Amino acid sequence: MLHARRLMGFLLVALMALPFVAVDLFGQAKDDKTKNDPAKTDTKKDTSKEKKDTSKEKKDTPKEKDTPKEKDTPKEKDTPKEKDAGGKVALAWKFKPFYQTMTTTTDQKMKVMSNDVTQKQTQTFYFSWTPIKEEGDKVILEQKILGVKMDIDIGGSPIRYDSTAPGANNANNPLGQFFQALNNSTFTVTLDRKTYKVLKIDGRDEFVKKLVNANKQMQPLLNKILSEEALREMAEPTFAVIPSEGAVEIGKTWKKATTLDMGPIGKYTNEYTYKYEGADATNKNLDKIGIDTKLTYLPPEKASESAGGLPFRIKAAKLESKNSKGTVLFNREKGRVEKSTTSIDLNGTLDIEIGGQLTSVTLSQSQSTEVTSSDTNPVETKPADTKSSEPKQPGK
Numbered sequence: 001m002l003h004a005r006r007l008m009g010f011l012l013v014a015l016m017a018l019p020f021v022a023v024d025l026f027g028q029a030k031d032d033k034t035k036n037d038p039a040k041t042d043t044k045k046d047t048s049k050e051k052k053d054t055s056k057e058k059k060d061t062p063k064e065k066d067t068p069k070e071k072d073t074p075k076e077k078d079t080p081k082e083k084d085a086g087g088k089v090a091l092a093w094k095f096k097p098f099y100q101t102m103t104t105t106t107d108q109k110m111k112v113m114s115n116d117v118t119q120k121q122t123q124t125f126y127f128s129w130t131p132i133k134e135e136g137d138k139v140i141l142e143q144k145i146l147g148v149k150m151d152i153d154i155g156g157s158p159i160r161y162d163s164t165a166p167g168a169n170n171a172n173n174p175l176g177q178f179f180q181a182l183n184n185s186t187f188t189v190t191l192d193r194k195t196y197k198v199l200k201i202d203g204r205d206e207f208v209k210k211l212v213n214a215n216k217q218m219q220p221l222l223n224k225i226l227s228e229e230a231l232r233e234m235a236e237p238t239f240a241v242i243p244s245e246g247a248v249e250i251g252k253t254w255k256k257a258t259t260l261d262m263g264p265i266g267k268y269t270n271e272y273t274y275k276y277e278g279a280d281a282t283n284k285n286l287d288k289i290g291i292d293t294k295l296t297y298l299p300p301e302k303a304s305e306s307a308g309g310l311p312f313r314i315k316a317a318k319l320e321s322k323n324s325k326g327t328v329l330f331n332r333e334k335g336r337v338e339k340s341t342t343s344i345d346l347n348g349t350l351d352i353e354i355g356g357q358l359t360s361v362t363l364s365q366s367q368s369t370e371v372t373s374s375d376t377n378p379v380e381t382k383p384a385d386t387k388s389s390e391p392k393q394p395g396k
Contacts, residue, residue, distance in 0.1 A: 088247040089276070089287060093239055094335025095139050095193070099146075100127040100238075101378045104369045111362040117155050124149035125182075126164075126379045129238070137194050143187045143235065147379040150179055164379050177214040185210065189235050195244045198236040204228050221310060224263030233260045241274070241289065241328050241337055248276040264310055266317065267298040280329055286338055291326035293344060295319075312354040319348035319363065336373055343368040 326342035
């Protein structure tokens with residue numbers, strides 16, 4: 001029983017990564033062969049709906065005092081018109097300051113050495129995105145984690161953390177310091193504004209240092225799974241939902257792929273098929289994009305990468321994704337993703353070696369994620385703390 005509990009504890013570390021990487025919310029733009037060869041689909045044009053959607057853009061002038069200002073933000077040069085002569089809809093980011101709230105719910109069942117372990121977790125992250133400057137085809141943005149909420153139940157043992165309401169946290173939360181280290185972390189992201197590919201991300205060293213200070217035993221693992229490449233892969237989905245060519249018509253599909261190598265935890269590959277479905281039924285100002293996702297997990301390739309400070313090695317795995325579905329609502333007026341919802345089931349087995357003993361683990365997991373964007377800070381703060389939670393403005 002002690003062996004099983006110890007194994008479960010470290011499997012939690014490995015599998016807790018799934019809410020961050022198994023369901024990439026918008027997909028990453030890769031230099032794959034499908035980029036310029038979308039699947040052929042029926043592209044009947046509904047001209048009556050298109051005419052209704054061609055409303056003039058209104059300037060976004062939020063009145064809330066904690067709303068990000070747009071002073072000195074990059075100009076919207078080369079932004080395509082909403083419709084071209086062929087009746088296609090042009091989707092393009094406008095790179096204005098905005099906030100995001102991302103909530104992921106995971107229900108997980110594992111059987112280890114005849115022991116059933118159930119894990120339920122809900123994670124909420126609050127982000128701010130602020131354009132800093134534009135250099136040719138590149139735009140530089142600042143991403144900041146404004147708040148973190150965790151509600152985890154492992155076999156009836158709850159772990160809670162809420163940076164927005166410290167009094168609600170468990171007094172003896174063993175992961176409290178680790179979660180706290182996530183809060184207020186800042187990254188600088190350099191993005192290709194035409195392909196939406198993340199070219200560079202700064203802030204990684206300081207981020208890892210904060211996490212290591214909270215749990216020094218995790219340093220070898222964190223150095224491997226939080227590489228600069230991995231952080232680029234995690235940041236890119238925010239912007240890469242729309243095709244690089246921008247213009248789409250109803251029924252058009254396009255494909256994108258991503259690979260995230262997390263060293264001793266293994267490698268995750270996602271294949272996405274997107275389909276433009278036209279204006280949203282409940283809000284004609286939003287464009288609806290459907291998503292079908294195929295997730296593939298591969299165990300570590302090299303034996304030397306099967307350690308990373310972990311007392312177990314993932315020797316083999318056969319995990320299959322099912323029932324994947326998702327929807328993105330893109331706001332052309334504001335030039336951003338307004339809302340996205342995704343869900344996916346993951347089932348299969350893993351062969352784990354610990355202390356020279358091979359153990360089979362059966363995994364069944366359901367996961368759903370919702371992301372919403374806003375002009376105002378979603379984290380409640382006291383008046384004295386308002387400035388510290390606002391995205392920095394260029395030149396300040």
